Amino acid sequence: MAFKMSAGECSVQIEDLPPVQERFFNRELSWLAFNRRVLAEAVNPDYPLLERLRFLSISGSNLDEFMMVRVAGIAAQVRRQIDELSIDGKTPQQQLGALLDAVKDLIDSQQDVLADLKDELAEAGIRIIDNDALNKGEAEWLRDYFEEHVVPVLTPQAIDPAHPFPFIANQGTGILFQLQRTADGAAVTEMILIPPALPRFVRLPGPKASWVGIEELVRRHATLLFPGFKILGDGTFRVLRDSDIEIEEDAEDLVRYFRTAIQRRRRGKVILLHLQENFDADAEKLLRQQLRLDHALVIKSRGLLAISGLSAVIEEDRQDLKFDPYNPRYPERILEHDGDCFSAIREKDLVIHHPYESFEVVIDFLRQAAADPDVVAIKQTLYRAGKQSAVIAALIAAAEAGKSVTAVVELKARFDEEQNLMWAAQLERAGVQVIYGFVDWKTHAKVSMVVRREGGGYRTYCHFGTGNYHPVTARIYTDLSFFTADPRMGRDAGQLFNFVTGYVEPKHTELLAISPINLRERLYECIEREVMLAKKGRPAMIWAKLNQLTDPDLIDRLYLASMAGVEIRLVVRGICCLKPGVPGLSETIEVKSIIGRFLEHSRIWAFGNGANLPNKRARVFISSADGMSRNMGRRVEVLVPVKNPTVHDQILDQVMLANLLDTEQSWELGPDGEYERFEKGDPSFNLHGYFMTNPSLSGRGAALSKGRKVPKLALRRGAANRG
Structure with a gap:
C-alpha cells in the first residue's frame, strides 16, 4: 500500500523507496548481533568476574531459545517448501545457510570467552574442572558422590538391534561410549542420558570453590558403570528440538489443547545436534540416522555444552565477585x-x-x-x-x-x-x-x-x-x-x-490506543504530524525506546519521516531491522542499543510536537508493545498517553534522556549492520548508575521540594548527538 503524507506534504511513497534488500537488516542475523553484544559483556573489565560469567550463561540460554523457536521455524519452512521471503528478501533456505555459519561462529566465541574466564576465576579461587588433575581427597569425594547420588539415577543403554534407540528429550544431554568387552573383545556402544533431575554442576566441599559439570563427572567414573569393559572412547552430545506451539484456530478447548501441545513440544523435531569436538565419526553417523535430522544444524565445538548451566556456578557465595547489592526504593x-x-x-x-x-x-x-x-x-x-x-x-x-x-x-x-x-x-x-x-x-x-x-x-x-x-x-x-x-x-x-x-x-477510546484496533494508526498519526511540522520548517523530532524494531511498515514510515527532515533517535535493545544513517533514506536516524546490569525493557514513544525534545508539550506514550508486526497486528496491546506534568517530565526528561545520554553501556548501530561500542567519553555517563543513585521525580512527592534535588539531565546537540 502506498503511503502519502497529508495534504501532499511529501511526494515520496513507500513504493518509491529502495528495494527491501537495501533498506532492511535480516531479523535473525540482527538477533545474533544482539546476543553477541550480550556475550561482549562477559569480557567487560568493568564488571565483577561472576557477573561476567552470568552474561556468558545468559548468552547461552538466549541462543537455546533462538534455536528452538526462530531457527526451528525457518527449518520448518524449508521442510514444507514454503518460499515466504524474510524482511530483507531472503528465502528460508538462504537464511538457514547464513544462520548455520553465524551460530557456529557465536558458539566458538562463547568457548573462547569461557576459556579466558576459567583462568581468571581460577586465580580468584573458583575452579571449573575440565581435564584438571584432582588431589586424592577430591578424587575420593567425587567417587563417593558419584556412587551415592548419581549412579542410582543413571540408566546405561546398549545401542544395538535388540535395544530400541532411546528418546532424547529437548535440551537433553547424553554421552556415547565406545566399549570393548574384555571377555571376548566384542565392540559395544552404550549411551547414557543425563537425567534433568541431576544438578548441572556439582560443588566439591571446602572453602575453595571447585565445580565439576555432571557430564565430566560421569565420564571420569564411567569404569564404575561398565565393569568388564574397556573404554575406548566417549563423546558428549546435546539435542535441541522445535519448541514453538502452533495455535489451531478451531481448537475447541484451549486448556486441553495447550496441555497436549506442551507434551508435543518435548518431542518436536530436532533443530540442533551439538557435538563435542573430536566426536567419533561412527557415533555421529549413528546419531544422525537415529534422530532423523531434517534440515537440522549439526555443530561440533570444543569445551562445555549447555553453557547456560553455568548459572549454577554464579550462585557461589563470593559477593566480592558480584555487583554490589541493590535495594530498590519505596516511593x-x-x-x-x-x-x-x-x-x-x-x-x-x-x-x-x-x-x-x-x-x-x-x-x-x-x-x-x-x-x-x-x-x-x-x-x-x-x-x-x-x-x-x-x-x-x-x-x-x-x-x-x-x-x-x-x-x-x-x-x-x-x-x-x-x-x-x-x-x-x-x-x-x-x-x-x-x-x-x-x-x-x-x-x-x-x-x-x-x-x-x-x-x-x-x-x-x-x-x-x-x-x-x-x-x-x-x-x-x-x-x-x-x-x-x-x-x-x-x-x-x-x-x-x-x-x-x-x-x-471498542468503537471509540478517549485516551488509550489498543492493538490490533488502532495502536498502529495512532503511532502513524503522530509520525505524520512530525513530518508536517518539518515541511513547515518547524522543529520535528521523534524519540523511541523499544526492545525490538522489525515491522517493515513502521520502519518505512520512519524512513519517510527522515527523508522529510525529522530528527529520529531510537534506543532499540535487541533486534533492529532499520538501517540508520543511509544517505537519502535515513540520514537523520540514529540507533543505539544498551546492554548492562539491568535489562532495558520499557517501551516509550516521544514526539516533539513543534519543538525540540525534550519539551513540555511533547506527546509522550508508554506501551506494552514493541515495534513488531505481531505486537501491532496479532496481539492485544495498549499505548498509554502521559498527561500528568510530573510523570511526563520523569519519563521524557529523566528516563528517555538518560538512555540517550548513556555512554558506558551503549552500542551504536551503523548503516552496515555492525554495532560499535560507545567510547565512554569525559565525562562518561552510566544510566543504570544514575538511577541507582538518584530518585525518580514522580515517586518523591513532597520530598522533591524539601530534599536533595535530582540532577537535571541535558542533551548537547550536535552531529553525533552522543550527549
Missing part, C-alpha cells in the same frame, strides 16, 4: 499517604520506575484492593507471573473476600504455558473468573483495574505496565508502572477488558 509519595496507594493515586498520577523503585508497590496496590471493603471488582491481565507470585495470592484473597475478580490468563506466553495453566487452575478454584482471551491473538497488555465505591459512586484505579506482573524479573528488568485514577483511563480500560473477555470491540 515516598505513597509513604506520605501512610501507605495508602489509592489515596496517593487519587491525589495525582504516579509512575514507578523498576527496578530502581520497588515492585512491592504493584503488589501492595492489589493487596490493598483485596482487603479494602469498598473495592467491588478487580480485573487483571496475566502474561507472565512467575513461580512464586504474590499477584496470584492477592487475586485469590480478593475472590475469597467476595469481590468480583476477573483474570485474563494468557496461555500462549512462550515457555510459561505450563505455569500459567497451573495459576489458572488455582484462580478458578478460589472463585476467580478466568478468561483465556483470543485463540489467535496473545493478550500482551499489562493492565490492572480496581473499581472502588467512593462518595456515593464508583472510582476506577488503573495500573498500566510496560513489563510483566513478575516479582523476580521486576528486580532486573527496567520497566514503568503507571498508576492513574483518571476516569477516561478507567473507561478505556473497561472497554479493553470487555474486548478480551467478551470480544466487544
Whole structure:
C-alpha cells in the first residue's frame, strides 16, 4: 500500500523507496548481533568476574531459545517448501545457510570467552574442572558422590538391534561410549542420558570453590558403570528440538489443547545436534540416522555444552565477585499517604520506575484492593507471573473476600504455558473468573483495574505496565508502572477488558490506543504530524525506546519521516531491522542499543510536537508493545498517553534522556549492520548508575521540594548527538 503524507506534504511513497534488500537488516542475523553484544559483556573489565560469567550463561540460554523457536521455524519452512521471503528478501533456505555459519561462529566465541574466564576465576579461587588433575581427597569425594547420588539415577543403554534407540528429550544431554568387552573383545556402544533431575554442576566441599559439570563427572567414573569393559572412547552430545506451539484456530478447548501441545513440544523435531569436538565419526553417523535430522544444524565445538548451566556456578557465595547489592526504593509519595496507594493515586498520577523503585508497590496496590471493603471488582491481565507470585495470592484473597475478580490468563506466553495453566487452575478454584482471551491473538497488555465505591459512586484505579506482573524479573528488568485514577483511563480500560473477555470491540477510546484496533494508526498519526511540522520548517523530532524494531511498515514510515527532515533517535535493545544513517533514506536516524546490569525493557514513544525534545508539550506514550508486526497486528496491546506534568517530565526528561545520554553501556548501530561500542567519553555517563543513585521525580512527592534535588539531565546537540 502506498503511503502519502497529508495534504501532499511529501511526494515520496513507500513504493518509491529502495528495494527491501537495501533498506532492511535480516531479523535473525540482527538477533545474533544482539546476543553477541550480550556475550561482549562477559569480557567487560568493568564488571565483577561472576557477573561476567552470568552474561556468558545468559548468552547461552538466549541462543537455546533462538534455536528452538526462530531457527526451528525457518527449518520448518524449508521442510514444507514454503518460499515466504524474510524482511530483507531472503528465502528460508538462504537464511538457514547464513544462520548455520553465524551460530557456529557465536558458539566458538562463547568457548573462547569461557576459556579466558576459567583462568581468571581460577586465580580468584573458583575452579571449573575440565581435564584438571584432582588431589586424592577430591578424587575420593567425587567417587563417593558419584556412587551415592548419581549412579542410582543413571540408566546405561546398549545401542544395538535388540535395544530400541532411546528418546532424547529437548535440551537433553547424553554421552556415547565406545566399549570393548574384555571377555571376548566384542565392540559395544552404550549411551547414557543425563537425567534433568541431576544438578548441572556439582560443588566439591571446602572453602575453595571447585565445580565439576555432571557430564565430566560421569565420564571420569564411567569404569564404575561398565565393569568388564574397556573404554575406548566417549563423546558428549546435546539435542535441541522445535519448541514453538502452533495455535489451531478451531481448537475447541484451549486448556486441553495447550496441555497436549506442551507434551508435543518435548518431542518436536530436532533443530540442533551439538557435538563435542573430536566426536567419533561412527557415533555421529549413528546419531544422525537415529534422530532423523531434517534440515537440522549439526555443530561440533570444543569445551562445555549447555553453557547456560553455568548459572549454577554464579550462585557461589563470593559477593566480592558480584555487583554490589541493590535495594530498590519505596516511593515516598505513597509513604506520605501512610501507605495508602489509592489515596496517593487519587491525589495525582504516579509512575514507578523498576527496578530502581520497588515492585512491592504493584503488589501492595492489589493487596490493598483485596482487603479494602469498598473495592467491588478487580480485573487483571496475566502474561507472565512467575513461580512464586504474590499477584496470584492477592487475586485469590480478593475472590475469597467476595469481590468480583476477573483474570485474563494468557496461555500462549512462550515457555510459561505450563505455569500459567497451573495459576489458572488455582484462580478458578478460589472463585476467580478466568478468561483465556483470543485463540489467535496473545493478550500482551499489562493492565490492572480496581473499581472502588467512593462518595456515593464508583472510582476506577488503573495500573498500566510496560513489563510483566513478575516479582523476580521486576528486580532486573527496567520497566514503568503507571498508576492513574483518571476516569477516561478507567473507561478505556473497561472497554479493553470487555474486548478480551467478551470480544466487544471498542468503537471509540478517549485516551488509550489498543492493538490490533488502532495502536498502529495512532503511532502513524503522530509520525505524520512530525513530518508536517518539518515541511513547515518547524522543529520535528521523534524519540523511541523499544526492545525490538522489525515491522517493515513502521520502519518505512520512519524512513519517510527522515527523508522529510525529522530528527529520529531510537534506543532499540535487541533486534533492529532499520538501517540508520543511509544517505537519502535515513540520514537523520540514529540507533543505539544498551546492554548492562539491568535489562532495558520499557517501551516509550516521544514526539516533539513543534519543538525540540525534550519539551513540555511533547506527546509522550508508554506501551506494552514493541515495534513488531505481531505486537501491532496479532496481539492485544495498549499505548498509554502521559498527561500528568510530573510523570511526563520523569519519563521524557529523566528516563528517555538518560538512555540517550548513556555512554558506558551503549552500542551504536551503523548503516552496515555492525554495532560499535560507545567510547565512554569525559565525562562518561552510566544510566543504570544514575538511577541507582538518584530518585525518580514522580515517586518523591513532597520530598522533591524539601530534599536533595535530582540532577537535571541535558542533551548537547550536535552531529553525533552522543550527549
